[in-house]
Amino acid sequence: MRTPLGRVRSLGSARTGTAEARIVHLTSVALVPLTIGFVWLMLDLLLKDYNGVRAELTHPIPAILLLAFILAGIVHMELGMRSIIVDYIGGQPRAWALASNTCFAALLALACLYATLRVAFT
Amino acid sequence: MAMSIAHRISGAALYVGVLLLAWFLIAASADASSFSLFSDFIDSFIGRLVLFLFTWALFHHLVGGLRHILWDAGYGLDAPLRDQMAWATLIGGFALTVLVWIVGAAVR
Numbered sequence: 001m002r003t004p005l006g007r008v009r010s011l012g013s014a015r016t017g018t019a020e021a022r023i024v025h026l027t028s029v030a031l032v033p034l035t036i037g038f039v040w041l042m043l044d045l046l047l048k049d050y051n052g053v054r055a056e057l058t059h060p061i062p063a064i065l066l067l068a069f070i071l072a073g074i075v076h077m078e079l080g081m082r083s084i085i086v087d088y089i090g091g092q093p094r095a096w097a098l099a100s101n102t103c104f105a106a107l108l109a110l111a112c113l114y115a116t117l118r119v120a121f122t
Numbered sequence: 123m124a125m126s127i128a129h130r131i132s133g134a135a136l137y138v139g140v141l142l143l144a145w146f147l148i149a150a151s152a153d154a155s156s157f158s159l160f161s162d163f164i165d166s167f168i169g170r171l172v173l174f175l176f177t178w179a180l181f182h183h184l185v186g187g188l189r190h191i192l193w194d195a196g197y198g199l200d201a202p203l204r205d206q207m208a209w210a211t212l213i214g215g216f217a218l219t220v221l222v223w224i225v226g227a228a229v230r
Contacts, residue, residue, distance in 0.1 A: 025194065028187045035184050039177075043226055050157040053150050070143075077140065080133045108144055115147035 020079055027076035034069045041065060054119050063120040070112045078105035125208045129186040132215075135179040142176060177222060182215035 041062050045053050057063050078101060085097045149160040163169040189207050192198045198207050 029191060039222060043229060046226055046230055050154045077137050081137055084130060108140060112144050112147050115151040118151040
């Protein structure tokens with residue numbers, strides 16, 4: 001009953017693979033300066049206590065840097081893990097692994113963005 | 123070849139490591155007692171170790187990623203340079219990690 005197309009669908013990295021690879025590359029280039037900025041920010045926050053950390057994150061530049069790092073980083077890691085899953089896991093477990101990966105990344109991104117914005121807007 | 127799997131391992135480590143960043147941000151957005159729970163963990167031996175490994179994974183993956191960007195642009199694919207770049211990734215990633223920790227210890 002299954003068509004040849006139905007049999008191969010979601011089994012390989014073709015079709016949307018090019019778009020995926022482009023986003024991996026785009027985020028990887030963006031993450032070079034963003035990671036340097038992130039490490040710089042974390043070294044700065046190391047000196048601060050609870051109130052100091054919160055005060056720092058109300059400034060636009062650290063907050064925007066952090067938001068950009070989270071967004072690019074989590075998109076990049078979701079796609080990176082997707083390629084690891086596709087390489088090592090097959091069949092039905094692959095579908096579950098891919099879905100879990102996307103849900104985990106989405107929740108993590110929402111949590112990080114929400115927390116950053118909450119501090120930034122106080 | 124071994125550096126390819128190292129890139130994946132460091133990437134997977136960062137995947138888990140981002141939970142630490144999420145904890146930090148959520149704690150900072152909650153209240154002072156949540157934040158002190160996080161900073162107590164980071165100040166503990168295990169916390170320091172996890173943070174050090176996170177830093178190492180971050181820099182290893184960053185330098186390894188630069189290598190991939192160079193390859194995509196068509197540079198560094200020849201044998202001698204390719205091997206030198208593999209070593210540079212391993213040594214550079216670790217050196218940057220140690221450098222950042224020295225700076226961190228100095229400012230603190």
